[in-house]
Amino acid sequence: MNIAVKSPFEEKKANKLQSTRIAGKLVNDYWEMVWRAKEEGKLVCWYEGSAINPFLEAADICWVHGEAYSAMLAARHQEGTAQRVAEERGYMRELCSYARTHLGCAVSNQRLRGDNAGATPDEDDLTWKLPPPDMIISAYAYCSTGQQWDEMTSRVFGKKIPIFNVSLPWIWGSKPDAGYLRGQEWEETSTYVERQLFDMVKFIEERTGKPYPWDRLYSMMADIRRASELRLEAMELCTAQPAPASFFDWVVSIAPINNLPVAGVKDYFETVLTEVKQRVKDGEGAVPDEKYRLFFDGIMNWNKVGWLANKFAKWDAAVVAGRYTHMAFWQEPSLIDPNAPVRGMAQNYLICPNNHAAPILIDLIMGLCRKFKVDGMVIHASRTCRAFTNPQFMIADTAHKQLGIPTSMFEGDVTDESFYKDELLNSRVEAMLEAIEHRRMVHAA
Amino acid sequence: MKQHVMGVDFGSTTAKTVILDLNGNIVSHAVAHMGAVSGNGVKQSMKDALDAAGLTQADIGRTVSTGYGRRMLDEADKNYTEITCHARGAVAMVPGARLVIDIGGQDSKVISVDSNGLVSQFAMNDRCAAGTGKFLEVLARAMEIPLEDMGATALAAQEKLKISSMCATFAETEVISLLAEGHPKTDVLGAVHKAIASRTLGLVGRVGKKGPVVMTGGVANNPAAVHYIQEELQMPLILPDVPQIAGALGAALIGLDDYRAENRQLLISEAEDMAREEQMAADKACVPGCRGVPEFAVDPREKQPVPGKLKSLVGSLQKHF
Numbered sequence: 001m002n003i004a005v006k007s008p009f010e011e012k013k014a015n016k017l018q019s020t021r022i023a024g025k026l027v028n029d030y031w032e033m034v035w036r037a038k039e040e041g042k043l044v045c046w047y048e049g050s051a052i053n054p055f056l057e058a059a060d061i062c063w064v065h066g067e068a069y070s071a072m073l074a075a076r077h078q079e080g081t082a083q084r085v086a087e088e089r090g091y092m093r094e095l096c097s098y099a100r101t102h103l104g105c106a107v108s109n110q111r112l113r114g115d116n117a118g119a120t121p122d123e124d125d126l127t128w129k130l131p132p133p134d135m136i137i138s139a140y141a142y143c144s145t146g147q148q149w150d151e152m153t154s155r156v157f158g159k160k161i162p163i164f165n166v167s168l169p170w171i172w173g174s175k176p177d178a179g180y181l182r183g184q185e186w187e188e189t190s191t192y193v194e195r196q197l198f199d200m201v202k203f204i205e206e207r208t209g210k211p212y213p214w215d216r217l218y219s220m221m222a223d224i225r226r227a228s229e230l231r232l233e234a235m236e237l238c239t240a241q242p243a244p245a246s247f248f249d250w251v252v253s254i255a256p257i258n259n260l261p262v263a264g265v266k267d268y269f270e271t272v273l274t275e276v277k278q279r280v281k282d283g284e285g286a287v288p289d290e291k292y293r294l295f296f297d298g299i300m301n302w303n304k305v306g307w308l309a310n311k312f313a314k315w316d317a318a319v320v321a322g323r324y325t326h327m328a329f330w331q332e333p334s335l336i337d338p339n340a341p342v343r344g345m346a347q348n349y350l351i352c353p354n355n356h357a358a359p360i361l362i363d364l365i366m367g368l369c370r371k372f373k374v375d376g377m378v379i380h381a382s383r384t385c386r387a388f389t390n391p392q393f394m395i396a397d398t399a400h401k402q403l404g405i406p407t408s409m410f411e412g413d414v415t416d417e418s419f420y421k422d423e424l425l426n427s428r429v430e431a432m433l434e435a436i437e438h439r440r441m442v443h444a445a
Numbered sequence: 446m447k448q449h450v451m452g453v454d455f456g457s458t459t460a461k462t463v464i465l466d467l468n469g470n471i472v473s474h475a476v477a478h479m480g481a482v483s484g485n486g487v488k489q490s491m492k493d494a495l496d497a498a499g500l501t502q503a504d505i506g507r508t509v510s511t512g513y514g515r516r517m518l519d520e521a522d523k524n525y526t527e528i529t530c531h532a533r534g535a536v537a538m539v540p541g542a543r544l545v546i547d548i549g550g551q552d553s554k555v556i557s558v559d560s561n562g563l564v565s566q567f568a569m570n571d572r573c574a575a576g577t578g579k580f581l582e583v584l585a586r587a588m589e590i591p592l593e594d595m596g597a598t599a600l601a602a603q604e605k606l607k608i609s610s611m612c613a614t615f616a617e618t619e620v621i622s623l624l625a626e627g628h629p630k631t632d633v634l635g636a637v638h639k640a641i642a643s644r645t646l647g648l649v650g651r652v653g654k655k656g657p658v659v660m661t662g663g664v665a666n667n668p669a670a671v672h673y674i675q676e677e678l679q680m681p682l683i684l685p686d687v688p689q690i691a692g693a694l695g696a697a698l699i700g701l702d703d704y705r706a707e708n709r710q711l712l713i714s715e716a717e718d719m720a721r722e723e724q725m726a727a728d729k730a731c732v733p734g735c736r737g738v739p740e741f742a743v744d745p746r747e748k749q750p751v752p753g754k755l756k757s758l759v760g761s762l763q764k765h766f
Binding site for chain 1: 527528529561563567568569651
């Protein structure tokens with residue numbers, strides 16, 4: 001008898017979209033630009049949550065999105081130093097790991113550029129490289145950590161950084177006329193946020209000392225609207241069987257739609273759409289042998305994107321849609337009027353998928369599951385992102401009752417991989433696939 | 446064709462093996478306690494089961510593994526998750542069961558089973574070993590009491606104490622604190638088992654409470670765990686004779702299905718075999734009723750194959766080819 005450790009995943013790999021490789025270059029170019037910002041004399045704004053970056057880019061302010069930097073570090077497996085530095089500073093492991101990683105970067109930055117200036121930085125260590133902020137704008141939907149994170153950042157930089165807060169109220173959806181993008185509450189909340197965005201622009205003008213260049217914003221928002229339409233069209237094509245692209249391809253495409261310079265975004269999604277169309281025409285799938293179609297509920301494990309893409313491919317499981325990718329990031333382009341975009345921008349910030357009351361949220365998710373004809377749902381319960389995790393039992397229960405599909409939950413995290421346990425994911429997803437298989441056999445009989 | 450199949454549950458703390466004959470009867474079973482995902486443990490349990498059945502591995506037509514070490518077993522032809530196998534095994538032990546509570550060494554799981562005996566929904570413990578066999582092992586060590594005596598001791602609890610921690614290590618700290626405060630072991634152990642029950646009920650809530658409920662896994666042998674879970678659940682638990690082997694039994698039954706399907710043509714009954722021969726003879730006979738030996742010729746009008754059996758035979762052949 002020979003007991004030997006074998007890898008269960010030896011051969012198949014995800015058939016990733018080739019065009020998404022461009023995203024890697026765009027991301028690298030963007031962060032290089034950020035790291036040079038101070039040398040180029042630019043003002044720098046740190047922000048978290050909502051994609052207010054077009055407001056900043058139009059005003060020629062360098063924008064630094066906290067989650068994006070943490071996610072980038074995790075994707076490059078360079079998040080450990082920042083997390084350790086944050087913990088040394090006193091931020092506990094249960095704190096949002098996006099925030100913890102980013103705060104670690106702020107602390108490192110201060111050590112090397114600020115209070116401990118003179119220390120020799122390691123050029124390969126990205127932890128300290130962010131340019132310190134000249135301003136902070138806090139515009140976070142639903143997440144209670146967001147504003148505190150910005151306050152903590154301000155504290156790290158000596159409480160000298162001006163902060164502007166945009167309040168994005170929760171959509172209760174409880175009035176009789178309430179629903180997705182409709183009702184009195186929706187209109188009033190949209191107006192409330194729109195007004196704050198105009199105030200935010202005044203704050204930007206105070207910082208730059210220049211009148212706000214509205215024409216540049218209008219032009220950028222026209223491009224973002226088009227990029228969003230292209231992205232949604234490509235995603236919609238994944239209703240095809242086999243699905244030409246997977247949730248993981250759309251994860252890789254988050255940075256282009258969410259926080260990269262607007263100039264390259266339309267071209268990026270045109271290229272992606274062209275490839276997706278070609279794949280549909282050729283019957284080429286995102287996994288070599290699509291046998292199961294799954295919905296992914298939950299935020300991404302950024303240090304596991306490729307790992308998970310390959311793992312699901314080896315299970316012959318195409319993850320065809322997800323809450324994170326399909327319900328966020330300029331998700332409703334038709335709301336954006338390029339000649340008066342601010343209200344539509346406010347509305348897109350409000351429809352962050354965590355910001356809806358459960359009935360609206362769950363209804364949207366069930367709609368996606370039906371549209372993409374999924375066989376099951378895999379749920380990532382992120383240990384330090386409770387905002388995304390809160391409704392997941394309700395989502396699982398509704399999927400089971402309304403759609404009759406099995407669900408499988410695993411615990412992980414956005415950027416702290418110590419919370420991820422591979423064998424638990426394997427057992428749970430495999431059990432769900434076995435249940436799907438048995439149901440098929442029963443139906444066939 | 447071989448006459449037996451094997452299911453092996455390569456668990457985190459014990460290894461279990463079940464051998465079935467081709468009618469699905471348990472011929473032998475064995476449980477070996479040999480440490481975490483132990484190669485020695487699984488070898489021992491397989492050997493014990495084979496010895497008890499008077500067989501060797503060469504006599505086994507299909508071996509299916511399950512449990513944390515399921516992919517590590519070279520003898521296994523296939524492997525399935527413990528969720529699928531425990532559900533299958535538990536329903537075989539308790540026909541009609543709709544909910545399976547399985548508490549093993551490293552995990553606890555609650556599986557909702559549909560009317561076909563298939564997994565409908567499941568929930569498992571996350572984060573740590575709280576509420577599992579490992580949790581009991583850690584606390585038995587902390588309280589210096591043999592693991593097998595824990596349940597009986599806990600049933601004598603008088604005062605209701607509370608262990609609130611979700612973490613096995615911190616629960617150990619709580620236990621030590623309660624003992625240091627002078628609480629008797631019986632009461633502290635009562636609280637330990639109550640904590641397991643409330644953790645289990647949380648999982649039941651996630652898949653939906655329904656009965657009949659069967660409990661499997663090593664912790665089903667612990668009378669206090671059963672008592673407190675029943676109390677929380679407010680429903681009776683049905684306990685199989687050997688609750689630890691549910692996973693291995695499920696694996697063996699899946700192996701049996703597989704082996705029978707693969708050898709369907711060899712599994713026809715004697716009557717079907719006779720009907721087949723007669724049909725072939727009828728098809729080929731140059732002399733009516735001849736089956737190659739004219740003097741034994743039977744007039745086919747006197748002995749026609751039974752239509753139902755013929756249909757079954759044709760179906761069998763169609764499936765085979």
